[in-house]
């Protein structure tokens with residue numbers, strides 16, 4: 359054997375060894391557990407899995423974080439509510455094909471996956487490059503369990519959030535308790551299927567901020583979803599599920615949404631050495647659920663004025679509260695008016711986050727005009743708009759009851775058509791008519807002005823021409839002067 363061949367053989371052996379090492383690096387198999395101190399790294403080296411201690415805590419948790427981000431950024435925690443007190447932890451596949459985490463006592467799991475794996479002992483867990491830890495059987499590519507089904511406080515691209523209507527299984531985010539404790543906190547971000555489905559930020563199960571229903575490109579209450587430069591969303595609402603997934607248009611970008619310990623949803627991207635937050639929700643008091651009570655809307659753009667305003671035809675339920683700038687009591691329809699088959703109609707409100715759709719009905723088959731007629735026919739219908747704002751509006755969304763948690767935006771949102779009595783309708787139409795006639799008057803004034811201007815300038819031009827003629831006539835008399843000047 360010549361030396362070159364020997365070298366070749368050695369390098370072959372070496373590369374084989376490295377290869378073996380690499381393929382086992384992202385996988386936990388029955389005879390290859392992960393002990394505290396070991397890490398798994400996904401194939402593309404985007405994510406790592408291992409044991410960690412958050413913040414100032416000394417406790418040990420199994421988590422997934424970005425492999426290449428120097429500031430450890432945990433995106434998922436397995437045993438968030440049952441930490442280990444020491445470094446005795448082992449994550450392994452048990453005899454039933456489930457992932458289990460054990461401490462000192464190897465026979466009592468601290469945490470485990472609940473997959474029903476039928477009669478198998480050779481399933482394995484793999485950390486994918488999306489940050490998803492999946493439990494698979496070697497013969498099938500079906501996941502028997504995946505960490506994406508049990509999100510903690512972070513939503514990653516390709517992670518599905520929402521409800522499986524067939525099984526009732528819901529995937530939602532929950533905050534950490536604190537920076538030192540990844541345990542289940544009080545804030546949650548979830549899709550609520552009641553009425554027409556909406557996304558809600560809740561605190562202890564109570565709505566804190568309503569993202570609202572999907573309107574084609576975004577949630578009604580999250581206008582910044584329109585300007586998401588790296589993300590694309592896919593929303594599904596059918597008899598099987600109501601879910602949202604976000605994809606990513608540039609796979610080199612690391613991006614995540616985190617529900618923080620203080621109940622804020624921060625969307626950020628990693629750049630050079632830090633996470634850049636490009637959207638935060640909620641932002642202002644108008645984003646808080648029911649800030650202005652029923653039948654009124656919140657307008658944050660006029661800081662001199664009270665931010666709550668009653669809908670047309672409504673008045674404050676308590677004038678004293680309103681005077682003291684407490685909008686929570688909302689508004690009631692003016693006394694003694696009828697909005698049932700007595701000449702009522704609709705008045706539009708522009709650029710709104712639509713009211714709470716838990717009492718709304720949707721019919722994707724109706725046009726906006728049919729929607730109006732349908733709403734007009736039914737006296738319990740209080741407002742309507744398009745269900746989907748794509749292509750100028752598709753479908754019909756109608757409310758039957760108090761209109762709750764509406765706000766306006768400066769440059770986003772839909773038109774909401776609010777049912778009003780005949781008097782308010784007449785006032786609105788008159789104002790609109792006045793506006794129209796004012797517009798016509800303006801057009802008339804402008805036309806007259808243009809004609810006048812034209813006449814005046816023609817007159818001026820004529821006069822000037824006449825003047826020029828005079829100058830021309832006079833000029834020859836002075837020609838000798840110019841000649842002299844030229845000579846000089």
Ligand SMILES: *[C@@H]1O[C@H](CO)[C@@H](O)[C@H](O)[C@H]1NC(C)=O
Nearest residue numbers: 440441442443444461462468
């Ligand atoms: C860790 O310590 C706490 C309190 O000291 C105890 O309640 C808990 O059971 C311990 N956990 C484990 C896994 O030993």
Ligand SMILES: *[C@@H]1O[C@H](CO)[C@@H](O)[C@H](O)[C@H]1NC(C)=O
Nearest residue numbers: 460461462463464465466467
């Ligand atoms: C370990 O757990 C098993 C089952 O809960 C229990 O029977 C056993 O006593 C424990 N062993 C120790 C050393 O604590």
Ligand SMILES: *[C@@H]1O[C@H](CO)[C@@H](O)[C@H](O)[C@H]1NC(C)=O
Nearest residue numbers: 436437469470471472473508
């Ligand atoms: C597994 O199921 C048990 C009982 O149904 C539950 O208490 C536990 O939280 C589940 N574990 C996981 C990881 O889902």
Ligand SMILES: *[C@@H]1O[C@H](CO)[C@@H](O)[C@H](O)[C@H]1NC(C)=O
Nearest residue numbers: 388389452453477478479480
């Ligand atoms: C898996 O099960 C087979 C028989 O069903 C058995 O021969 C084998 O030893 C088991 N392997 C492990 C790792 O337990």
Ligand SMILES: *[C@@H]1O[C@H](CO)[C@@H](O)[C@H](O)[C@H]1NC(C)=O
Nearest residue numbers: 534535536542543544545562
């Ligand atoms: C969650 O809410 C409960 C009840 O209001 C409170 O006792 C607890 O401290 C809260 N937890 C956190 C992490 O804020």
Ligand SMILES: *[C@@H]1O[C@H](CO)[C@@H](O)[C@H](O)[C@H]1NC(C)=O
Nearest residue numbers: 590591592603604605606607
């Ligand atoms: C997002 O865009 C990428 C690239 O254009 C595409 O591959 C992916 O399927 C899209 N994802 C979603 C959820 O629309």
Ligand SMILES: *[C@@H]1O[C@H](CO)[C@@H](O)[C@H](O)[C@H]1NC(C)=O
Nearest residue numbers: 652675676687688689690760
């Ligand atoms: C108006 O106030 C009364 C008394 O406080 C209350 O019972 C009623 O529900 C309020 N109306 C609305 C629409 O909130």
Ligand SMILES: *[C@@H]1O[C@H](CO)[C@@H](O)[C@H](O)[C@H]1NC(C)=O
Nearest residue numbers: 719720721722723724753754
């Ligand atoms: C909408 O129209 C389609 C086809 O015309 C029909 O199959 C469907 O049942 C209609 N949906 C509703 C809610 O009326």
Ligand SMILES: *[C@@H]1O[C@H](CO)[C@@H](O)[C@H](O)[C@H]1NC(C)=O
Nearest residue numbers: 719735736737738739757758
């Ligand atoms: C009006 O709409 C409500 C809610 O959709 C419905 O329960 C009621 O039957 C409708 N009434 C009429 C007269 O169509």
